[in-house]
Amino acid sequence: MTPHPGPAPHPDRPAGPSRTAPHPDPAAEPSERAPRPDPAAGPSETASHGGRPTGASQAAPYSIALDLTGRTALVTGAASGIGRACALRLAAAGARLRAVDLDPEGLDSLAREAARTLGPSAPPVAVHPLDLTDPAGLDAAERAADGADVLVNAAGRQLVRPVEQFPPEAFRSMLTLMLEAPFRTTRGALPHMYAQGWGRIVHISSVHGLRASAYKSAYVAAKHGLEGLSKTTALEAAGHGVTVNCVNPSYVRTPLVERQIADQAAAHGIPPEQVVTEVLLADSAVKRLLEPAEVAEAVAYLCTPAASFVTGSAFPLDGAWTAH
Numbered sequence: 001m002t003p004h005p006g007p008a009p010h011p012d013r014p015a016g017p018s019r020t021a022p023h024p025d026p027a028a029e030p031s032e033r034a035p036r037p038d039p040a041a042g043p044s045e046t047a048s049h050g051g052r053p054t055g056a057s058q059a060a061p062y063s064i065a066l067d068l069t070g071r072t073a074l075v076t077g078a079a080s081g082i083g084r085a086c087a088l089r090l091a092a093a094g095a096r097l098r099a100v101d102l103d104p105e106g107l108d109s110l111a112r113e114a115a116r117t118l119g120p121s122a123p124p125v126a127v128h129p130l131d132l133t134d135p136a137g138l139d140a141a142e143r144a145a146d147g148a149d150v151l152v153n154a155a156g157r158q159l160v161r162p163v164e165q166f167p168p169e170a171f172r173s174m175l176t177l178m179l180e181a182p183f184r185t186t187r188g189a190l191p192h193m194y195a196q197g198w199g200r201i202v203h204i205s206s207v208h209g210l211r212a213s214a215y216k217s218a219y220v221a222a223k224h225g226l227e228g229l230s231k232t233t234a235l236e237a238a239g240h241g242v243t244v245n246c247v248n249p250s251y252v253r254t255p256l257v258e259r260q261i262a263d264q265a266a267a268h269g270i271p272p273e274q275v276v277t278e279v280l281l282a283d284s285a286v287k288r289l290l291e292p293a294e295v296a297e298a299v300a301y302l303c304t305p306a307a308s309f310v311t312g313s314a315f316p317l318d319g320a321w322t323a324h
Helices: 081-092 104-118 135-145 168-196 217-240 255-268 272-280 292-302
Strands: 072-076 096-101 126-129 150-153 199-204 242-249 314-317
Touching (some): 081 096, 081 104, 096 104, 104 126, 135 168, 168 199, 168 242, 217 242
């Protein structure tokens, strides 16, 4: 009988010259990487890949009272995962939604879901299929942000490599997507927000905006830079009634993470539940994956009047990861 391989080695530590099962990352989305292989699937809320030994999500849908009627919200990375959950949450609060993503099929699916769940009286979703790593896409995103009252930057991607093996073009692309693109949308949104004396900007950062992990140089650098951009903008915008914050999730149950849990389980010959609890959640005191809807509810809170004094902050949703 073949011996059990024991706990899986941490997937951030390459076992050889190549990696066949990259480590899924907190808050990393498939958006802007390539069109989703499962368009219209949306974030999986009921997947059976474990990660819930302490019970299901404790957050009730739409537990935060939020009214954005008459407001316009722009969300990047809106086709799937965290971005999709945020887009639907803000639309449910009454906002006119502008959705930005690389994946046109995912954006169309989002628009159909919003129309189906919110009813015919809801404003139609304005979709903007854009490549946020391309200069023309950045220009278009900045224009799309003009007139937005709420801005949520959620687009992201991940690549796991040692620094000496990290492709420079991938490093540059990831910083463009996760740092320059939020700068450009913020730059586009601020004049309108300043003029009306109100605005909410929320960047979907990561626990890796507060902590580092090996082999994730571009992602960690981009998220740490995003934290700096958020704090600087908060200082500049406070006198104009505009708040700027980061939300910092740990591992979130997105289609990307679900697929990589399965890959890790197959690669190491262990159950998916063991991948979740012993690898992904090794640093988390709460042994379950975070749900996209929970991240979206944190974003909703930061858009409420009750959060008007919360600015320049990092809002960890990390199961006590950063308590170490």
